Amino acid sequence: MHKKRILVVDDDPDILRITADNLELDGYEVITASTGRETFQFLEESTPDLLVLDLTLPDIDGIQVCRSVRERSDVPIIMLTARDRVPDKVLGLEAGADDYLVKPFDYLELAARIKACLRRYRPSPEEPEVVEVRDLKIDTVQRSVWKGGKKVRLTQREFTLLLVLARSAGRPLKRAEIRSSLWPDGELYSDSRVIDVHIQHLRSKLEDDPGSPQVILTVPGVGYMLSDKKQTYNGAH
Numbered sequence: 095m096h097k098k099r100i101l102v103v104d105d106d107p108d109i110l111r112i113t114a115d116n117l118e119l120d121g122y123e124v125i126t127a128s129t130g131r132e133t134f135q136f137l138e139e140s141t142p143d144l145l146v147l148d149l150t151l152p153d154i155d156g157i158q159v160c161r162s163v164r165e166r167s168d169v170p171i172i173m174l175t176a177r178d179r180v181p182d183k184v185l186g187l188e189a190g191a192d193d194y195l196v197k198p199f200d201y202l203e204l205a206a207r208i209k210a211c212l213r214r215y216r217p218s219p220e221e222p223e224v225v226e227v228r229d230l231k232i233d234t235v236q237r238s239v240w241k242g243g244k245k246v247r248l249t250q251r252e253f254t255l256l257l258v259l260a261r262s263a264g265r266p267l268k269r270a271e272i273r274s275s276l277w278p279d280g281e282l283y284s285d286s287r288v289i290d291v292h293i294q295h296l297r298s299k300l301e302d303d304p305g306s307p308q309v310i311l312t313v314p315g316v317g318y319m320l321s322d323k324k325q326t327y328n329g330a331h
Contacts, residue, residue: 102117107128264319
């Protein structure tokens with residue numbers, strides 16, 4: 095069976111060693127890096143199944159690394175940081191991270207987050223291979239999206255969010271429903287701004303005019319809805 099490959103990036107040698115040793119015991123193939131440049135060098139040669147990225151690196155800010163990685167890959171990214179304020183979490187998510195873990199952390203929690211990420215990005219056997227709504231075509235096996243015949247690059251989290259909305263196209267979803275679908279192993283983020291950030295990202299990629307959305311609609315007092323082509327909704331933007 096193919097081992098999942100995880101790239102762990104941290105400038106603390108003790109964290110690198112302990113994390114790598116534990117992940118290898120759990121059956122993963124582990125590659126480590128301690129700088130942003132080493133991270134980019136590895137990504138030029140190979141693509142991991144998941145990236146664990148520290149935000150405090152000696153050469154390049156972790157946020158910049160995350161943004162650069164996200165431009166070239168949709169690999170799931172779990173951020174590690176000592177900053178635990180909500181604005182810092184939002185900043186990390188805006189850079190393209192899928193999950194967020196505050197230092198100091200327990201390895202068991204990191205392992206659970208990794209398993210959840212990898213499980214979340216595998217389609218279930220009951221999931222149809224292709225979901226089509228409006229001019230969107232969502233391939234659940236390849237985890238790819240086309241809009242009007244053109245491929246749209248989404249992060250893993252953005253893809254999952256779009257799929258959640260597409261499964262309920264034409265029906266408003268509460269923020270709590272969306273949050274539980276994105277983070278089924280617990281309420282990782284209770285602040286609704288996190289959901290709003292991901293919605294903004296999706297709109298920037300799927301809407302002809304993100305400032306006047308027609309695909310992903312805001313339902314006042316409820317949450318969000320993916321409008322299907324047979325139905326219109328006059329809610330707020």
